[in-house]
Amino acid sequence: MSINPNKILSSSDRGIPQLTSANAPPNLRMILALEDFEAPAQQYLPRPIFGYVSGGVERNTTREWNRSVYDDLALVPRTLVDVSKRSQQTTLFGETYNAPFGICPMGGTSLAGYEGDLNLARAAAAHNIPMLLSGASLTTLENVRAAGGRNAWFQAYLPGDDAAITELVERVGQAGYQTLALTVDVPVGSNRENNVRNGYNTPLRPSLRLAWDCMLRPQWLFGTAVRTYLKQGMPHFENMGKRTPLLSSTAVRERANRDHLNWKHVALMRKLWKGNLLIKGVLDKGDVPLALDHGVDGIIVSNHGGRQLDSATAPLRVLGGIVAAAGNTPVMMDSGVRRGTDVLKALALGAKFVFVGRPMLYAAAIAGEAGVRHAIRLLHDEIDRNMAMLGINSVGEMSRNQLMSAYGIEGFQY
Numbered sequence: 001m002s003i004n005p006n007k008i009l010s011s012s013d014r015g016i017p018q019l020t021s022a023n024a025p026p027n028l029r030m031i032l033a034l035e036d037f038e039a040p041a042q043q044y045l046p047r048p049i050f051g052y053v054s055g056g057v058e059r060n061t062t063r064e065w066n067r068s069v070y071d072d073l074a075l076v077p078r079t080l081v082d083v084s085k086r087s088q089q090t091t092l093f094g095e096t097y098n099a100p101f102g103i104c105p106m107g108g109t110s111l112a113g114y115e116g117d118l119n120l121a122r123a124a125a126a127h128n129i130p131m132l133l134s135g136a137s138l139t140t141l142e143n144v145r146a147a148g149g150r151n152a153w154f155q156a157y158l159p160g161d162d163a164a165i166t167e168l169v170e171r172v173g174q175a176g177y178q179t180l181a182l183t184v185d186v187p188v189g190s191n192r193e194n195n196v197r198n199g200y201n202t203p204l205r206p207s208l209r210l211a212w213d214c215m216l217r218p219q220w221l222f223g224t225a226v227r228t229y230l231k232q233g234m235p236h237f238e239n240m241g242k243r244t245p246l247l248s249s250t251a252v253r254e255r256a257n258r259d260h261l262n263w264k265h266v267a268l269m270r271k272l273w274k275g276n277l278l279i280k281g282v283l284d285k286g287d288v289p290l291a292l293d294h295g296v297d298g299i300i301v302s303n304h305g306g307r308q309l310d311s312a313t314a315p316l317r318v319l320g321g322i323v324a325a326a327g328n329t330p331v332m333m334d335s336g337v338r339r340g341t342d343v344l345k346a347l348a349l350g351a352k353f354v355f356v357g358r359p360m361l362y363a364a365a366i367a368g369e370a371g372v373r374h375a376i377r378l379l380h381d382e383i384d385r386n387m388a389m390l391g392i393n394s395v396g397e398m399s400r401n402q403l404m405s406a407y408g409i410e411g412f413q414y
Helices: 034-044 047-054 061-072 116-127 141-151 162-175 193-198 208-215 218-232 263-272 287-293 315-326 340-348 358-390
Strands: 073-075 090-092 095-097 101-103 131-133 152-156 179-183 276-282 298-301 331-333 353-356 403-405
Touching: 034 047, 034 358, 047 193, 047 208, 047 358, 061 073, 061 315, 061 340, 073 340, 101 116, 101 131, 101 358, 116 131, 116 141, 116 152, 116 358, 131 141, 141 152, 141 162, 152 162, 162 263, 179 263, 208 218, 263 276, 276 287, 287 315, 298 315, 315 331, 315 340, 340 353, 340 358, 353 358
Parallel strands: 101 353, 131 152, 152 179, 179 276, 276 298, 298 331, 331 353
Antiparallel strands: 073 403, 090 095
């Protein structure tokens, strides 16, 4: 039987096997889970770039909580349920997607892998899941929209400045995006000590140390850096403030004051933007009524992958309260998702959708679009198997009835 590697399997595809090491692309056959992308990515990427992508802030407390929190919840399966008609289809903002997960915005994707942003967009479109393009990306938002079509969403970092907000919102609309997410958890730059220790700057500063780090990774040097430069010229930060080169000894990346950003600017965005308006970075349920009052269409619960405030709570811990406060407004979340069981636990707590970050970037770095497709397929297949073992046929059936504390009555509070 021939297998179409581009197709996400549904349970209705009778007779088509799930992804196995035998039918995966040869260089990915031992990548059996999302976590497996990290080690080869570390071998591929120069130290400054891997440190930038993998690191959090300060002691990485929040980054570690984002993962460990999933272990605090146990799943309770039902048995002898006919699960032959399983489907992961999820409708969000009038669009039906093939799975309840999408790809997080990540600014370093095209630095880590050749055409990284485009490969994320292409893979997401091929598998019919959403991909959020970062405002800090090295690829123009217009090119990513062309590659990803309706599956491409845009995430903005915006200052508290009416003119800058108006300019970007109008540009995003002209490019054809239907969904715009404002990130609200970056009023100031975070304390990313790992960047200093690993020699990472934005823009990158030419130095003997940087040259040596890059030469130690010849596959990345020639497969990503040199290839990008020869085919496209010097990469630039394209979608946030003044266009700035990636590598420069003198250029300064424009960082307008985000500490001025407040709810009146959300009101301005709502007035200007006719599509779906989301806010990303909410952890306090007290912010939810304000968001709804300002006409927000959806909320993404996030702590920025542990890259902003260290010791900020993990999204999963506050998800239930935010869902309750949001009523019928869709609540999504990111941070720490690595397994199909993680996705299902978030859905059981009321999330409509989840987003996955670092593993997708690692996949794009080491194997381009094929790597991202493989990552999507792995997570989809895990969810499908888990649904069968839990005794459910649709992701909408996930509820708190499928959850309990892993530590007894006094354990996880959700």
